Amino acid sequence: MEVGSSMRLDELQPGGRALISEVRGKPLFISRVCALGFTPGTEVLMVRNHRRGPLIAYLRDTLVALGRPEAAGVRLLARQQRPVAEERG
Amino acid sequence: MQAIEPGAELRVALAGQPNTGKSTLFNRLTGLNQHVGNWPGKTVEKKEGSFSVNGFRGQVIDLPGTYSLTANSLEEKIARDFLINQGADVVVVVVDASQLERSLYMAVEVLLLPVKVVVALNMVDVAEKMGLSLDSKALAASLRVPVVPMAAAKGRGMEELLETLIRVSAQAGPVQERGARLEQAFEEMVGSVREIIHGAVPRPYTESWMALKLVEQDGEAAEIMKARLDDQSWRALQDLLAGRQDALAAGSAARFEWIKEALSSAAQEKERQTGVFTRWGFDRAATHPLWGKLIAGAVLILSVLATYIACLPPMTLGLGLLIMPNILRNALSGELPGWLLAMVCDGILTGLGVATCVAAFIAGVFLVLGFLEDIGYLARLSFVFDRFMRRLGLHGKSFIPLTMGFVCNIMAVTGTRVIDGWRQRLITLLLAPLVPCKGLLVVISFVSVVFFGPDAALVLAALAVVMAGQLLLTSFLLRRGLVKGEDCGLVMELPPYHKPNFRTIWSYAVSRVRAFLRHGYWIIVIAAFFTWVGVYYPDGQIETSYLARFGRAVEPFGRLMGMDWRLLMTFLVAFSSKEATLGAMAVIYGAGNTSRTAIEGLYMDQGLMMNIQTQLGAFLTTAGISQASALAFLFAIFFSLPCLGTLAAIHAETGSYKWTLGALAYYLFTSVFMGAAAYQAGLLIFR
Incomplete structure (x- = not known):
């Protein structure tokens, strides 16, 4: 994937880190995810992401659960890093 | 804003995000001097309490726990309007020292308003354990408001907080703009x-x-x-x-x-922590798609057991009320007019007994639920069941209220307050009557065993399958077109696990029980009373009572479902309360030596239930009810006439007659429709 191209949070693999580029959705959604720390420029770490079902991301000292459709509203800069050993599982 | 004189009342507002220990602090401040109500015109809980220290009396208003102060959600608007309209002399913003960056967000939101602010830096003990060293003075200097380090769960920092509150409230002059x-x-x-x-x-x-x-x-x-x-x-x-x-x-x-x-x-x-993965231990299993569900299942089973144990002490009170009529009847028969004794015993005491038993159950459920929430596990339940709930068009947060529906639909409806986003909450509470409560399950299993013997399992399976279908259909109808508005889906913090704080759990359960005692309790009592009036008057004989006359009058409709006036009456009683249904059947079909009109309390009386098991079964099978009619009755009562208490709860939570009567009309229709369909099917099957 090209650097700088857009990727959705639900596409981020477990253990992967990426910067948030943008949050899309209705005002209630935007204000909720932003207040939980999902603001543009923030680094997010994917903790749990199975093919289906909700996922768990970690940012600003907080574990946040997002439904899969909701996670699709959070866009990332596609700068995914290689998973490191400690983050497996 | 004027300074506060000693002897005057200080008004303190507590603001903060969920899971920051705000409730714990509120309970520490106020003890049990609390009042729980609703914000005017809103169905959001408002907690107030009072304290007094060194000649200062204070009133504490606990604002809804919110992540920010936008106008996008009801809770946030309430908190924001309260702060803007200067309802408080000082605002305490509670932040979690172990998740400081995120929880300070709310503090910043409050700092933008022209109010006096004190930041309560809570859970410093947890932060210290994590290797975080916090300089509250430096933080105070850069935020330009006082910051009090504390551990509310242990009572640490309370005195300093109160001193700071009094000092800050005494400062005269306008508040600087900080934006x-x-x-x-x-x-x-x-x-x-x-x-x-x-x-x-x-x-x-x-x-x-x-x-x-x-x-x-x-x-x-x-x-x-x-x-x-x-x-x-x-x-x-x-x-x-x-x-x-x-x-x-x-x-x-x-x-x-x-x-x-x-x-x-x-x-x-102090020392570099490896971040999230030091906390990840138990969660690795608890949020796993398979293990997480197994853990959740085990937790739910343990919770049910714990609930039964926890509700035992208050339950004895309710059972006592249910036994009272027997004693009174023996002691007072002949000394009081018959109608008065019947009214006290069957019309009032049994209703009080049943309602008290439900209250006891609610106490037990909320003690257990409060425990799960306080230690931080509850959010994981919503997480693991999110995928399952999505199939119903809901999301994970609807899981807990709907599960509580198996105990009591009234609880399910009030329990929807955990859901943020009005639309999702409304859909969930309108679906709640579809969940069979334990009162209904007793009736269903009893009647199906009596009429269908070993085939009862098939009948129950059929009910379950049709219920799944009706849930899907109803949820579909509600989402497509009926319920408008916004919700933000599942966006949920998974809070770190904490040791339980029993004060917080206790006061949570107490406040929920108090809320039930204000409304739901009396609705059950009143419904029981009027049901008694319906079956007692005009002449003390159930066969010729008003309710029986009504049953006979609508018998032509009942024929659609193959139900005669006696089954119809049972059906009507189920509307007043599901718990009363078996008792009503026992009385109507003349089983045993039960009081002729004492229908409400019977299900709680274990000895009598045994009696009903043997005798009512025999009576019912000889009463000339066909299997098709019995099937119709089962389907009609299962799909899903809400009881009066549930309807009252729907009205209390939505504040709307439109939704309440709409729910009644819809579920009455599905009841009759399902009953009629089951009857026709039964006629074909049981030829």
Whole structure:
């Protein structure tokens, strides 16, 4: 994937880190995810992401659960890093 | 704002995000001097309490726990309006020291308002254990408000907090504006907006706050200013703000920048922690798609057991009330007029007994639920069942209230308060009557065993399959078109696990039981009383009572479902309360030596239930009810006439007759429809 191209949070693999580029959705959604720390420029770490079902991301000292459709509203800069050993599982 | 004199009453508002220990602090401050009600005109809980220290009396208002102060959700609007209208002398913002960066977000939101602020830096003990060293003085200096380090669960820091509150409230003069740091993020934009709205901002809003909120596309701020500005200025404002849909996110980012700056001097990590994975241990299993569900299942089973144990002590009170009539009848028969004795025994005491048993159950459930929430596990339950609930068009947060529906639908309806987003909450509470409560399950299993013997399992399976279908259909109808509005789906913090704080859990359960005692309790009692009136009058014989006459009058409709007036009456009693149904059958079909009109309390009386098991079964099978009629009865009562208490709860939570009567009409229709369909099917099957 090209650097700088857009990727959705639900596409981020477990253990992967990426910067948030943008949050899309209705005002209630935007204000909720932003207040939980999902603001543009923030680094997010994917903790749990199975093919289906909700996922768990970690940012600003907080574990946040997002439904899969909701996670699709959070866009990332596609700068995914290689998973490191400690983050497996 | 004037200074507070000793002897005067200090009004303190508690603000903060969920899971920051706000309730624990509230309970520490007020003890059990609490009052729980609703915010005026809203179905959001309002907790108030009082304290007194060194001659100061104080009143504490616990604002809804919210992540920010936008106008996008009901809770946030309530908190924001309260703060803006200066309902408090001092605002305490509770933040979690172990998740400081995020929980300070709410503090920043409050700092933007012209109110006196004290930051309660809670859970410093947890933060210390994590290797975080926090300099509260440095934090206070950079935020320019007092910061009190504390551990509310252990009572640490309470005195300093109270001293600080009194000191801050005594400061005279207007509060400095603190928003300059944020306005820089939007460069000259905020300034330009200020120029346009200058002089038109109504009190108690400040110009700077209004300008910032307008830039951030706040709907309520725009509405207020639209009413105040002339057309030309309004259009100029709109031109200026157009195309800045990203401003909300940009504003949030700027707030976090502000927080980072404040923390750079105040927070230090002693030793490098490996971040999330030090906390990840148990959660690795608890959020796993398979193990997580197994753990959740085990937790739910243990919770049911714990609930039964926890509700035993108050339950004995309810059972006592149910036994009372027998004693009274023996002691007083002949000394009191028959109708009076019957009214006291069957009309009042049994209703009180049943309602008390339900209250006991609610106490047990909320003690257990409060425990799960306090230790932090509850959010994991919502997480693991999210995928399952999505199939019903809901999301994980609806799981807990709907599960409580198996105990009591009234609880399920009030339990929907855990769901943020009005739309999701409304859909969930309208679906609640579809969940069979334990009162109904007793009836269903009993009647199906009596009539279908070993085939009862098939009948129950059929009910379960049809229920799944009806859930899907009803949820579909509600989502497509019936319920409008917004919700933000599943966006949920998974809070760190904590040791349970039993004070918090206790006061949570007490407040839930008090809420039930205010409304639901009396509805059960009143419904029981009127049911008794219906079966007792005019002449004390159930066969010729008003309810029986009504049953006979609507018998032609009942024929659709193959139900005669006696089954119809049972059906009507089930509307008053599901728990009363078996008792009603026992009386109506003349089983055993039960009091002729004592139908409410029977199900709680174990000896009598045994009696019914043997005798009612025999009576019912010889009463000339065909299997097709029995099947119709089962389907009609299962799908899913809500009881009066549930309807009252729906009305209390929605504040709308439209939704309440709509739910009644819909479920009455599905009841009759399912009953009729089952009867026709039964006629074919049981030829």
